[in-house]
Structure formats: structure tokens, C-alpha cells
Amino acid sequence: MKIGIRYCGGCNPSYDRKLYVEKLKHLYSGYQIETATETNHYDYLIIISGCMSCCASFRQFHFKKLIKIADVHTIPKL
Numbered sequence: 001m002k003i004g005i006r007y008c009g010g011c012n013p014s015y016d017r018k019l020y021v022e023k024l025k026h027l028y029s030g031y032q033i034e035t036a037t038e039t040n041h042y043d044y045l046i047i048i049s050g051c052m053s054c055c056a057s058f059r060q061f062h063f064k065k066l067i068k069i070a071d072v073h074t075i076p077k078l
Helices: 017-027
Strands: 002-007 032-035 041-048 062-069
Touching: 002 017, 017 032, 017 041
Parallel strands: 002 032, 002 041, 041 062
Antiparallel strands: none
8 A cells, every 4th residue: 555645834833744654654564655746646645734724735646545634643544
């Protein structure tokens, strides 16, 4: 399984995006997890947002399933 990570603009500095991704990598160690690029195809595209607006664009990416995370204390079930 291949997971692409897309980040919001980071206007909310009160959460640690890097720590969150490290938790994801630990929990899903058998998955290939990377920062999303427009040229790759993903089973999951996870948008990590610092607020409820989830403003990060994602239509330019190729993915099977989209997951938006506004609560960085919640790890999604894949």
C-alpha cells in the first residue's frame, strides 16, 4: 500500500505535523509513506490540516481514497 501525505499551509503552528507523520509511519510501518507528489499514484492520500477548513488542494494528485485529518490526535484506520 502506498500513502501520500499532503500538508495544509501550516497557518496553525500549535500542532506538530512532523510528530504526527512519525506516528503514522510507526503505526503503518508496512506501508510506503511519502510526501505526496503529482506524478505518483497512491492508495490513500492523507491531508493533514491544522484546522477544520482543510484548505490544502488535492485534485492534482492520483489516489484511490482521500482522508482529511483536522484532528491531529486521531490516527485514521486504513
